[in-house]
Structure formats: C-alpha cells, structure tokens
Amino acid sequence: QFGWFFAPTIGGMILGAWVSGRSAGKVTGVKLANAGFFFCGLSAVLNIGYNWLVPQPELPIAVLPTVFSAFGIALVFPILTLAILDLYPNVRGSASSMQAFIGLLSNSLIAGVLSPMLSDKPLKLACGAAAFTVVAWLMWRWYLAHAGRVPEGSTDAAALEPTSEM
Numbered sequence: 001q002f003g004w005f006f007a008p009t010i011g012g013m014i015l016g017a018w019v020s021g022r023s024a025g026k027v028t029g030v031k032l033a034n035a036g037f038f039f040c041g042l043s044a045v046l047n048i049g050y051n052w053l054v055p056q057p058e059l060p061i062a063v064l065p066t067v068f069s070a071f072g073i074a075l076v077f078p079i080l081t082l083a084i085l086d087l088y089p090n091v092r093g094s095a096s097s098m099q100a101f102i103g104l105l106s107n108s109l110i111a112g113v114l115s116p117m118l119s120d121k122p123l124k125l126a127c128g129a130a131a132f133t134v135v136a137w138l139m140w141r142w143y144l145a146h147a148g149r150v151p152e153g154s155t156d157a158a159a160l161e162p163t164s165e166m
Helices: 002-023 029-053 061-087 089-118 122-146
Strands: none
Touching: 002 029, 002 061, 029 061, 029 122, 061 089, 061 122, 089 122
8 A cells, every 4th residue: 555655746846846957047936936835735735635535535536646646745845945935045054954853843743743733534634635735835925025035046047056066
C-alpha cells in the first residue's frame, strides 16, 4: 500500500520541481505560486468530492488528488522559501534555520496530534488537507498585499546556473 501512495506523490513532486526549474526566469514567482495554489485547490476539491461520494476510497483513484497537491506544492515552495529569505537579507542562514525549525515542528504536531484526530474518516482527512491549503493561500495573499515586494525571477536565469569555474 505504501507504494500506491508514495510513487504518485513523488511523481507529482518531481514533475512540479521540473516545471518550476524550467519556468525559472520565464514566469514570475507570483504566477508560478498562484499556479501551484491552483493545483493544490484542485486537489482539495477533488479529494473532498471523491471522499464525499464513495463509501470506501479505493486505489488508484483515492491517491490521484495527492498527485495534484504534490505538483502544486513543488511549484509553490521554492517561491515561498525565497520570499521568506528575502525578508531577512542580512541573516539568511538564520532565517533558513528558523524556517526549517518551524516546518519540522509544525509537521510533527500535524503528524502526532492532528492526523490521528482526522484519520478515522477519509473525508475528515480531505477536509483537513483542504483547510491547510486555504490557510496557506490566504497567507500568500496577505503577504502579497502587505510585504511591499514580491519574489521575482531573474531575467537571465542562465547566468545563475553553476559553471565549472566556480
């Protein structure tokens, strides 16, 4: 059963990372993040709809929304990471460490506390995931409205590629 969940999820992440990398310098960070949030929202709607309609989720259909979510997250995370680091340009190492700490802390709380409370019914899990998507999107919209700057890609992305001269 692990493979049924793991392979499609990682596939969505790999595809999203590839699209994100190919889009660097060609698509603005805001557009890329918005596209990612669109796929996360699509995943939430499909996941809730599917779990609402079926008495018992079945493979492989039950994991398909996860592919969209993983794809969307892979589009959003690089932009959000850069946006957070740009808030603290003089202490990026500390900002990166704090971001990792907060991520690990919240993931452990979600896995250890929230997930067991939602795991008795697939629809509850789907609604919980959708709630996280909505909160993340609202925080992104708040950032765009209040930060005074948005993460932008370089117009010359090829110049940022590593070379053998480094």
